[in-house]
Amino acid sequence: MDSKEISKTVIARLPRYYRYLGDLKDKGVERISSKELSLLMRVTASQIRQDLNNFGGFGQQGYGYNVDYLCEEIGKILGLNRTHNLIICGAGHLGAALAGNGSFAHRGFIIKGLFDVDEEKIGKSVHGINVYSMDAFDYFVGGHDIDIAVIAVPKEAAKELAERIVSSNIRAIWNFSNTELNVPDDVIVENVHLLDSLMRLSYDIDSYTGSKEPGENGEE
Amino acid sequence: MDSKEISKTVIARLPRYYRYLGDLKDKGVERISSKELSLLMRVTASQIRQDLNNFGGFGQQGYGYNVDYLCEEIGKILGLNRTHNLIICGAGHLGAALAGNGSFAHRGFIIKGLFDVDEEKIGKSVHGINVYSMDAFDYFVGGHDIDIAVIAVPKEAAKELAERIVSSNIRAIWNFSNTELNVPDDVIVENVHLLDSLMRLSYDIDSYTGSKEPGENGEE
Numbered sequence: 001m002d003s004k005e006i007s008k009t010v011i012a013r014l015p016r017y018y019r020y021l022g023d024l025k026d027k028g029v030e031r032i033s034s035k036e037l038s039l040l041m042r043v044t045a046s047q048i049r050q051d052l053n054n055f056g057g058f059g060q061q062g063y064g065y066n067v068d069y070l071c072e073e074i075g076k077i078l079g080l081n082r083t084h085n086l087i088i089c090g091a092g093h094l095g096a097a098l099a100g101n102g103s104f105a106h107r108g109f110i111i112k113g114l115f116d117v118d119e120e121k122i123g124k125s126v127h128g129i130n131v132y133s134m135d136a137f138d139y140f141v142g143g144h145d146i147d148i149a150v151i152a153v154p155k156e157a158a159k160e161l162a163e164r165i166v167s168s169n170i171r172a173i174w175n176f177s178n179t180e181l182n183v184p185d186d187v188i189v190e191n192v193h194l195l196d197s198l199m200r201l202s203y204d205i206d207s208y209t210g211s212k213e214p215g216e217n218g219e220e
Numbered sequence: 221m222d223s224k225e226i227s228k229t230v231i232a233r234l235p236r237y238y239r240y241l242g243d244l245k246d247k248g249v250e251r252i253s254s255k256e257l258s259l260l261m262r263v264t265a266s267q268i269r270q271d272l273n274n275f276g277g278f279g280q281q282g283y284g285y286n287v288d289y290l291c292e293e294i295g296k297i298l299g300l301n302r303t304h305n306l307i308i309c310g311a312g313h314l315g316a317a318l319a320g321n322g323s324f325a326h327r328g329f330i331i332k333g334l335f336d337v338d339e340e341k342i343g344k345s346v347h348g349i350n351v352y353s354m355d356a357f358d359y360f361v362g363g364h365d366i367d368i369a370v371i372a373v374p375k376e377a378a379k380e381l382a383e384r385i386v387s388s389n390i391r392a393i394w395n396f397s398n399t400e401l402n403v404p405d406d407v408i409v410e411n412v413h414l415l416d417s418l419m420r421l422s423y424d425i426d427s428y429t430g431s432k433e434p435g436e437n438g439e440e
Contacts, residue, residue: 009229011423015416078419079426093317100313103398103415109422147425148418172425174418178323190421194412195323196235198368198394199298201410202329203231205367205392206299 006054013051014074016041021071033064083108085145086174089161090152091116091131094176098150100127112144134164141168148172155179226274233271234294236261241291253284303328305365306394309381310372311336311351314396318370320347332364354384361388370394371401 020041038045088095091114099111114131122133149165151158158177172188181189240261258265308315311334319331334351342353369385371378378397392408401409
């Protein structure tokens with residue numbers, strides 16, 4: 001089946017499968033049934049079977065899933081079989097926190113540089129990653145085959161920065177600025193809206209009854 | 221309809237509705253049709269009608285939705301009609317970035333304090349919020365009616381910290397440590413897995429064809 005036909009909601013769940021299967025792999029687990037996986041991930045076994053069937057299943061009846069194989073296949077679907085080069089725009093607390101997140105590099109997301117307009121930050125390094133001036137932006141991007149630009153600047157500066165990123169021919173933006181960007185249709189934007197996550201938590205607090213459904217633990 | 225019966229996927233979409241409706245409200249828009257809202261949010265009008273019907277609809281046939289009313293009702297469903305007190309555990313770059321996010325307070329999420337074990341940070345303030353020693357944790361929590369504890373510490377320290385939070389009777393955790401926490405069933409955890417978001421972006425890059433579906437812009 002053409003993976004482009006798969007619904008966004010299924011795709012959105014794949015990284016979570018990948019994370020759990022990666023942990024199992026690290027623990028030396030070779031096979032797991034949809035039932036065992038469902039208990040671990042707190043989703044129904046039927047949803048797991050449905051989701052994975054979108055990709056041909058990978059399961060052998062009665063034998064469960066081959067963890068190593070399934071993890072690798074989902075990794076391929078997610079594009080993790082190649083590395084991606086990132087730059088982080090904004091060397092403030094958020095940019096620095098992202099630059100220090102070792103799990104990104106572990107999955108092939110390589111942070112090539114930080115960019116800022118603050119003379120105090122330019123020329124220094126954060127977690128071993130150099131901070132460059134925005135003046136060097138186009139030159140740097142041109143020379144480093146950058147796949148993804150991270151927007152870690154205040155809302156007010158985000159729209160102008162997005163235009164700069166688009167004009168430099170980067171085609172994917174990871175946006176932390178909590179504002180919707182107007183970019184051409186051939187530019188992909190993944191927004192991280194932390195406030196949305198906080199509102200979901202607020203909902204769970206107020207609607208909490210003591211009887212929790214599988215998957216209701218905010219792990220989606 | 222009892223909102224507790226509503227599926228997690230619908231609930232997960234409510235903050236996004238709230239965000240867009242809030243922007244419309246700020247722009248002075250009084251009414252909007254599901255069609256107009258669908259163009260704006262890049263989801264189908266039928267999904268919007270389905271989602272909002274879970275809460276009784278709020279729409280008047282032919283007149284569209286009353287933005288102000290709908291925004292307020294969704295806010296109530298999300299528990300935003302009351303304030304929530306937060307503490308942030310970990311005054312590193314991530315904790316500081318969260319402490320500096322003004323949009324949280326704007327929605328009634330009040331950050332009461334930061335906590336750290338680093339003597340260098342304790343006693344200082346970040347964006348006007350004091351950094352306290354973990355030694356003062358239980359005393360502070362007891363005196364400030366804390367609803368939510370934010371875990372912004374490295375993976376290695378997260379599990380022990382979670383136990384400390386639970387024993388202090390805080391019943392909601394916003395977890396940035398990228399590790400699954402084992403907490404009692406009456407403690408709510410909302411995990412922020414940034415790597416999952418990055419993997420979705422990676423998928424979109426590799427599966428990108430140039431023809432984008434509504435809602436395929438990673439804004440879920």
